[in-house]
Amino acid sequence: MDKYLQRLKEIYRAIDESYAEAxxxxxxxxxxxxxxxxxxxxxHHTIIEELYLAEGLKRLDKDQIKNIISRAEDVVRVHKSSAEDVRVLCPLNEDGLCLPYPHRPMICRIHGVPYELFRNFKMEYGDGCYRFITAKNNMTKDFRINRTGFYLELAQLEREVREALNFTGKHKKTTAEMLLSIFCSR
Ligand code: SF4
Ligand code: SF4
Incomplete structure (x- = not known):
């Protein structure tokens, strides 16, 4: 799996560069x-991102893992019993910091600034997170991260990973669900 994880790292590096530019x-x-x-x-929709996240959690000690599992169970419970857009803190956020920061998933890296994305035969646009929009209200959003290439590269990588793992099912998980898979189902 190492070669696939390495490729994901490269995709993340390119995303981080674009984000820093924005x-x-x-x-x-x-x-x-x-x-x-x-x-x-x-x-999150990819197995490779879950595997990469799992790598980043290897350095944590038993108590940290126990706490993460407990928070993840709480988050899953809240999500299940609430409306789709309920806001509840990610189990990996501790004192305002992301515990596995270099291993955080793609959406955590790319969210916040204006973007464009070509998919389903049309261009989609996003104007950034609420804070960005309110802070930059008077600015023309003429610099947008183009997510298209990143999504395509990740999709291609995911295809290869699934083929290597002989996996044909669906993968759609919140971070809390990924954590329970990582710590409780392996
Ligand atoms: S994984 Fe993402 S949502 Fe969770 S703490 Fe890290 S940056 Fe925040
Ligand atoms: S400024 Fe936007 S991207 Fe940054 S932490 Fe706040 S909501 Fe997230």
């Missing part, structure tokens, strides 16, 4: 944000 362009940072996007119910 941040510089807009003089935008997440510092002091009260509208933490770690409470968003993001879904």
């Amino acid at each position: 941040q510089r362009y807009y003089s935008f940072s997440c510092e002091g944000c009260n509208d933490n996007c770690c409470v968003t119910k993001f879904h």
Whole structure:
């Protein structure tokens, strides 16, 4: 699996570079944000991202893992019993910090700044997170991260991983669900 994880790392590196470029362009940072996007119910669709996240969690000790599992169970419970857009903190966020930061999934890296994405034969646009939009209200959103290439590369990588693992099912999980898979089903 190492060669696939390495390729994902490269995709992430390119995303981080684009994100940093957008941040510089807009003089935008997440510092002091009260509208933490770690409470968003993001879904992740790739096995390779779960495997990469699992790698990043290997350095944690038993107590940290126990706490993460407990928080993940709580989050799954809240998600199940609430509306789709319920906001509850990601189990990996501890004291405002992402525990496996270098291994966080793609959406956590790319969320927040304006983007464009070509899919389903049309171009989609996003204007950034709420804080970005309110802070940069008077700015033309003329710099957008183009997510298309990143999504295509990730999709291709995922296809190869599934083939290697002989996996044909669906993979759609929140971070909390991925954590329970990582710690409780392996
Ligand atoms: S994985 Fe990290 S960055 Fe992503 S939502 Fe969880 S704590 Fe936040
Ligand atoms: S991306 Fe937006 S919502 Fe998320 S932490 Fe940064 S400023 Fe806050």
